[in-house]
Amino acid sequence: MRIGLDVGGTKILAALTDDEGRVVASVRRPTGWGADAVVDGIAAAVAALTGGAAPGSVGIGVPGQIAPGGVVRHALNLGIDELDLAAAVAERIGVRPAVDNDVRAAAVGAAALLPDADSIAFLNLGTGVAAGIVRDGMPWRGARGAAGEIGHVSVDPAGPACPCGQRGCIEALAGGAGVAARWATPGSLPVADVFDAADAGDPVASTIRGEVVQGVAAAAQLLVLTADVDVVVLGGGVSHLGERLRGPVRAALRHAASGSAFLRSLDLADRVVPVPGGVPVGAVGAALLGLAAAEAVSGV
Ligand SMILES: [Zn+2]
Known part of the structure; x- marks a missing residue:
């Protein structure tokens, strides 16, 4: 199971995809305000797609500056000044996500189409x-x-x-x-x-x-x-x-x-x-970035 999340100022769109980035299922929920609420929202969206099973890989596109390793800075419309999002989400879902800027994730999703x-x-x-x-x-x-x-x-x-x-x-x-x-x-x-x-x-x-x-x-x-x-x-x-x-x-x-x-x-x-219509390119791109990061770690 590959999961990608597009975290915006008002909503989180999460998609379950196959290895080619085709959307199998998706959920949408409010983002919440501040670090704890955003992490809660991401964990809940992942759980809604997996039914509690561990996903194979997870990618997250999020606004703001993203430092290597998944630290989010200056995500003002999420109420986040600085947060190690990769670590915080890993603690909740048991899988370390790839975290990238939301526009960059959407670009990867669009390119795949x-x-x-x-x-x-x-x-x-x-x-x-x-x-x-x-x-x-x-x-x-x-x-x-x-x-x-x-x-x-x-x-x-x-x-x-x-x-x-x-x-x-x-x-x-x-x-x-x-x-x-x-x-x-x-x-x-x-x-x-x-x-x-x-x-x-x-x-x-x-x-x-x-x-x-x-x-x-x-x-x-x-x-x-x-x-x-x-x-x-x-x-x-x-x-x-x-x-x-x-x-x-x-x-x-x-x-x-x-x-x-x-x-x-x-x-x-x-x-x-x-942009190719009808596809949540942000979530799809995030899923592809999560898959690429997981393959890099496992040496595939
Ligand atoms: Zn200017």
């Missing part, structure tokens, strides 16, 4: 913006675990102010939090609300929609020009806009390439693809 791509960047469009880069099925973490943290690359010096102190960061343009701050209209889905209002002719919404598209297009171009990945996968909550987002992003990339034979040669627009 795109077998024709040797390398992908998974661009997570949520409250914030970050990417996970995967090559040959495994994540590229970088020297300090920061590979893909492109949210605070400024791509427009005249763009909206970002809490980090710069202007026109990719995250300020296209992140849900930045959009919500500029739209300033109550609603649980600010980016979708902005797109609806823009469609209805609201000029402020239209401007913000343009900034979202600009930010996503810049992120895609940055990822291709940095890592030359086969495809950039649009994922995260904002990506549920589907073609309403992807269409304008591709148009913006084509426009940018119209005056550059170099950019045209890279087919940027055609390399932006949607």
Whole structure:
């Protein structure tokens, strides 16, 4: 039994998979707040899938910075400042889990569903913006675990102010939090609300929609020009806009390439693809990372 857990700010999605990462069963439960509640939630989700039997391997994707060995730092939306999550979960379920960043885990899950791509960047469009880069099925973490943290690359010096102190960061343009701050209209889905209002002719919404598209297009171009990945996968909550987002992003990339034979040669627009539908890529990727770690330990 391979288990993967995608631990988010509000819910834990846990999936039982086969060795190829196909989902056999899944459960969903509230995350809870603080280290004890998060560990309780993970243990309960695992027990719900295994019926109390020991799983073969476990992987966990969790927001925040992840130090080698499974220590989670600065997972602010879980109420965790620092926690040795791997040790805490191992104590509860009897198996030491592999722990990685949630975006990186989702990137591994998405890559498993795109077998024709040797390398992908998974661009997570949520409250914030970050990417996970995967090559040959495994994540590229970088020297300090920061590979893909492109949210605070400024791509427009005249763009909206970002809490980090710069202007026109990719995250300020296209992140849900930045959009919500500029739209300033109550609603649980600010980016979708902005797109609806823009469609209805609201000029402020239209401007913000343009900034979202600009930010996503810049992120895609940055990822291709940095890592030359086969495809950039649009994922995260904002990506549920589907073609309403992807269409304008591709148009913006084509426009940018119209005056550059170099950019045209890279087919940027055609390399932006949607996340494969109907699969919990975060949990699936976590399960695959758990399996890979277990095989590394056993020397398979
Ligand atoms: Zn910033």
